[in-house]
Amino acid sequence: MIPKVDAAALARGDAQAMDHVRTGAFDTGFLLLENTALGQAAVARVIETYRAFFHLPPALKAKVDMAATGSNRGWGAAQSEQVDPMSNPDYKEFFDCGVTLAQDDPLAQLQFYAPNRWPEAPAGFRDVIEAYFDAACRVALALLSGIARAIGEDGDYFADKFAQPMALLRGNYYPARPGWAGDKDFGIAPHTDYGCLTLLATDGQPGLEVALRDGSWHPVQADPGVFVVNFGEMLEMWSNGRVRATLHRVLGGPEERISVPLFFNPTHDTNVAPIGSGKVILAGDHLSRRYTETYVHLHGQD
Ligand SMILES: O=C(O)CCC(=O)C(=O)O
Ligand SMILES: [Fe+2]
Secondary structure (H helix, E strand, C coil): CCCEEEHHHHHCCCHHHHHHHHHHHHHHCEEEEECCCCCHHHHHHHHHHHHHHHCCCHHHHHCCEHHHCCCCCEEECCCCECCCCCCCCCCCEEEEEECCCCCCCHHHHCHHHCCCCCCCCCCCHHHHHHHHHHHHHHHHHHHHHHHHHHCCCCCCCCHHHHCCCCCEEEEEEECCCCCCCCCCCCCEEEECCCCCEEEEEECCCCCEEEECCCCCEEEECCCCCCEEEEECHHHHHHCCCCCCCCCEEECCCCCCEEEEEEEECCCCCCECCCCCCCCCCEHHHHHHHHHHHHEHHHCCCC
16 A cells, blocks of 8 residues: 655666655655665664653753744754644654754755754764764655656756755654543644655654545554655645645554654745746745744744
8 A cells, every 4th residue: 555665776767666656656645665875774873862862851851942942953842843733732752953054154044944953962963863864865865856757857856956955854752652641642643744755764663654545544664774755745736736745643652662754845945836837835935834833832933
């Protein structure tokens, strides 16, 4: 039901890989991606690095609490994000970092390129996360090139639209589902992602569920080193609804779980209105609206 794509085969333009990409993008809005440049060891390292951070005492994590800032860099405590207005704020914790531009770059003032905030511990945190971030952006760009070809555009169709990507790397930490959790409480409530594509690594624990067309929830599990890829609202608009941004959620279970999504979003002034429509929808405007809606500390911000 969710196709598995070999990244190397896709890069070669292999017909079956392109077919699987089309099915994933147009049908379920999800695919699994294996055999990328990011091996199992690199994925395990980034997951264990986030795990060590989330296991720190709350007072240490609070030193990089994003709620004390006007941006979305650093630690997000439990209940600091509400992705679904019909549900309670999520019980997960998370850590966000993004692309930072040189201080004298005029775009550096935009919230999407805000400076990252790094914790003092665990040792090596920043190096591990930054190295993974760069490698994951390359994997995402290579995948987008395959997607462009699979939908009949040139392989480099997206390349210049991601020169300064509003990319955001997140570590999600789901503790075991709390005893108090009711039917409006989720690790992450049902939502669609905001951008173009999400490249998600997990520690292998199940938990992610994807909405099928009939409204039922379908579990998706991937071993470390196999990525779950899903598509977001911008690509759905951009492709005139051909690529699907599918609802997904995590209820949470008896074991803690770590997942690491890279939200791969284009440069802020990219027009993501349907190709050929003559309309203008700026990627930055869409992202900023969704950030304001979902990060509790940014509610009400323009
Ligand atoms: O943890 C997961 O499997 C999904 C996370 C997710 O949907 C998100 O962070 O947007
Ligand atoms: Fe998501």
